[in-house]
Amino acid sequence: MIETTLENKTEIKSSMVPALATIRRAIWETDDTFTLLIDPPADGNAFAFKPGQFNMVYAFGVGESAISISSDPAKPNMLAHTIHRVGTVTSTLSKLKRGDMIGLRGPFGAGWPVEEAVGKDVCITAGGIGLAPLRPVIYSLVRQREKFGRIIILYGARSPLDLLYRVELEQWSKLPNTEVIVTVDRGDSSWKGHIGVVTNLFSYIKMDSRSTLVMVCGPEVMMKYTVEELQRRGLSQEQIYISMERNMKCGIGLCGHCQFGPKFICKDGPVFRLPEVHHLLDKKEI
Amino acid sequence: MQLQDLTESLHKHPFLSNMDDELLKTLTSCASNVVLPEGARLFGEGEDAKTFYLIRSGRVALEIQAGERGQIRIQTVGPGEVLGWSWLISPYRWHFDAYAVEQVHAFAIDATCLRTKCETDHHFGYEMLRRFSEVLERRLEATRLQLLDVYGSAATGGENY
Ligand SMILES: Cc1cc2nc3c(=O)[nH]c(=O)nc-3n(C[C@H](O)[C@H](O)[C@H](O)COP(=O)(O)OP(=O)(O)OC[C@H]3O[C@@H](n4cnc5c(N)ncnc54)[C@H](O)[C@@H]3O)c2cc1C
Ligand code: FES
Numbered sequence: 001m002i003e004t005t006l007e008n009k010t011e012i013k014s015s016m017v018p019a020l021a022t023i024r025r026a027i028w029e030t031d032d033t034f035t036l037l038i039d040p041p042a043d044g045n046a047f048a049f050k051p052g053q054f055n056m057v058y059a060f061g062v063g064e065s066a067i068s069i070s071s072d073p074a075k076p077n078m079l080a081h082t083i084h085r086v087g088t089v090t091s092t093l094s095k096l097k098r099g100d101m102i103g104l105r106g107p108f109g110a111g112w113p114v115e116e117a118v119g120k121d122v123c124i125t126a127g128g129i130g131l132a133p134l135r136p137v138i139y140s141l142v143r144q145r146e147k148f149g150r151i152i153i154l155y156g157a158r159s160p161l162d163l164l165y166r167v168e169l170e171q172w173s174k175l176p177n178t179e180v181i182v183t184v185d186r187g188d189s190s191w192k193g194h195i196g197v198v199t200n201l202f203s204y205i206k207m208d209s210r211s212t213l214v215m216v217c218g219p220e221v222m223m224k225y226t227v228e229e230l231q232r233r234g235l236s237q238e239q240i241y242i243s244m245e246r247n248m249k250c251g252i253g254l255c256g257h258c259q260f261g262p263k264f265i266c267k268d269g270p271v272f273r274l275p276e277v278h279h280l281l282d283k284k285e286i
Numbered sequence: 287m288q289l290q291d292l293t294e295s296l297h298k299h300p301f302l303s304n305m306d307d308e309l310l311k312t313l314t315s316c317a318s319n320v321v322l323p324e325g326a327r328l329f330g331e332g333e334d335a336k337t338f339y340l341i342r343s344g345r346v347a348l349e350i351q352a353g354e355r356g357q358i359r360i361q362t363v364g365p366g367e368v369l370g371w372s373w374l375i376s377p378y379r380w381h382f383d384a385y386a387v388e389q390v391h392a393f394a395i396d397a398t399c400l401r402t403k404c405e406t407d408h409h410f411g412y413e414m415l416r417r418f419s420e421v422l423e424r425r426l427e428a429t430r431l432q433l434l435d436v437y438g439s440a441a442t443g444g445e446n447y
Contacts, residue, residue: 128437158437185432187359192387195347195362197431203300203366219436225427 015252018058018103021079023096029082029164033129034094035070038079041104047076051136052111052243052271056251057081058103059092066248066266068133069107074143079104082132082164108251109270112137113241117213121149123205125226127156127198127218131164133243133270134217142175150212151178152205156198156222159184160191179205198222199229209234215271217243224281227274240274242281292317296393299340300366301417312410316399320392328369328384335378337394338370344390348382362387368421373397374414 019041027035040047054068071080085094096102114137122141126134141148153172157163163182173180181201183194194201198218214230216223223242230240246265249257253267260280263269269277293314296302302310320339322328328339328346339346346369348361360382363369369392372380378397404411 156437158435162437183362185435185437189347189349189357189359191359192345193362194345194364195359197428199431200428204364221431221434222436225431 015105015108016250018056018064018105020101021104023098023100023102024078025098026094026096030162032085033082033162033164034085035080035082036093036096036102037071038081038102038104040077040079047079047107049073049076049079049107049136050111051114051140052133053107053109054133054251054270055079055081055104055106055108056248057083057089057093058105059089059096060101060103062092063089064103064105064249065089065093066108066245066251068243068270070132070135072139072143073136074139082129082135084129105251108266110268110272112215112243112271113213113273114140117141118147119149121152121208121212123152123154123207123212123214125154125198125214125216125218127222127226128158128162129164130216130218130222130243131155134215135165135168137215138172142172142178145175149177151175152207153178153180154198154201154205155180155182156201156218157182157184159186160193181205197225199225202229202233207233207235212239214240215242216240220245220281227278227281237274237278241271242274242277243270244272244277244280245270292319292393295319295342296340299342299393301340301368301421305413309410309413312403312407313395313400313414316396316403317393318396320390320394322386322390322392324386324388326386326390328386329380330383331380333380335370335372335380336397338368338373338397339390340393340395341365341367341369342391342393344392345387346390347385347387349385350382357383368418371418371422373401374418 021041022039023036024039025037029035049069051073054066056064057067058064067081067083069079070082071078083090083093085091124134124138141151169180172178181204183196183198183201187195216226227240244265246258248266249255251266253264258265293310296314296317297310341363343365345362345364347359349357349359352358372378404414
């Protein structure tokens with residue numbers, strides 16, 4: 001936990017108090033997933049964040065949820081959160097419309113290793129709403145396209161109707177030296193794309209196992225199988241980063257809610273290099 | 287395609303990578319090159335499994351007839367993958383319908399020819415079984431993951447993220 005000294009007391013206090021932010025627009029991506037476009041808190045500072053960081057999003061009178069930032073880090077004046085409606089807080093957020101207010105604390109956590117990826121091939125592997133926390137990193141890679149080798153985006157969703165960011169996936173697939181392969185778990189005969197789990201997609205790409213950095217985000221069981229497949233293909237654990245999800249409260253390493261041994265998912269993560277958290281994959285919350 | 291060329295291109299298929307030359311020659315004698323147009327039906331549920339395919343390009347969809355739910359597309363098989371193993375296991379009948387979703391280039395392997403070779407040359411037979419077991423194990427794992435419905439909502443038993 002953070003040692004509470006006089007110096008960091010003010011910082012902690014400001015991290016615990018939500019700042020007001022205004023909804024600019026709500027976009028329904030699928031039947032149960034929506035993106036809130038948000039004017040960031042008007043405290044005079046642009047809301048700078050790193051790809052992979054999250055905010056604690058407060059639905060007034062209802063509660064708070066950790067939600068990754070899904071917008072472009074180069075455009076901090078317009079934040080986006082893509083949210084899967086699953087329970088109390090996310091259902092309340094799903095009813096918000098233009099002009100409504102929410103509370104935001106953040107941005108928190110460690111992000112994706114964009115700097116480390118310079119000069120390498122990058123493979124982004126996402127499952128379901130796991131594409132949301134990865135979208136900012138894709139924006140960053142695409143913006144500085146010449147700094148990276150091949151960019152491979154593998155994305156699995158439940159069905160064609162559950163695919164997020166379809167237009168952008170299409171646009172990214174047209175970029176030089178960039179491959180986007182999408183698969184769904186279920187489809188009908190109108191779907192001409194792949195059907196099967198996201199790990200199958202590794203059969204269709206030739207990955208240089210020495211020079212590729214992989215970033216994975218999705219349900220834990222999907223990440224577990226993905227990691228096994230990557231290791232089968234010769235990648236070391238050091239080349240793999242994953243984003244862990246655990247129930248959170250404070251978001252800043254104070255309450256211990258998300259603590260696993262010496263690690264706080266909120267503060268040391270949610271993005272980790274695999275060797276740091278491999279033993280936690282599939283481990284139930286404690 | 288000459289037999290020699292066919293052996294060489296078969297060698298490049300991931301399913302046969304690092305296969306011993308002699309064994310590959312045995313397989314080549316049962317193989318041919320096929321091009322299937324979009325929409326072509328490769329085989330149907332309940333039919334004799336006479337041929338299996340090593341896909342080179344394009345995509346094949348496997349479908350089952352699920353009563354009132356109609357025809358369900360359960361999986362696609364793409365470049366570098368193997369289509370069909372029912373030829374290997376008695377009573378040698380397909381469990382699915384297979385259609386080309388787009389134009390498919392593949393090696394078609396005559397199953398009766400291959401079964402005979404497996405029976406007469408056990409070394410070859412073992413090698414085929416070994417390679418197919420790996421494919422089966424991976425497919426089983428993938429099917430389990432697919433059944434978990436990991437992207438479903440908490441209400442449907444999936445995870446919420
Ligand atoms: C770092 C981080 C980033 C996240 N980013 C996103 C994102 O970008 N988009 C998004 O939709 N979701 C994201 N989540 C998950 C999100 O925080 C939860 O879905 C949300 O808190 C659920 O709140 P609720 O009140 O709507 O659901 P509840 O009513 O609290 O619960 C509904 C169901 O969801 C489960 N649940 C609740 N919270 C969590 C959680 N944190 N992790 C796992 N299961 C949970 C419950 O067990 C229950 O089954 C993220 C979580 C973390 C930790
Ligand atoms: S320590 Fe409080 S949420 Fe991580």
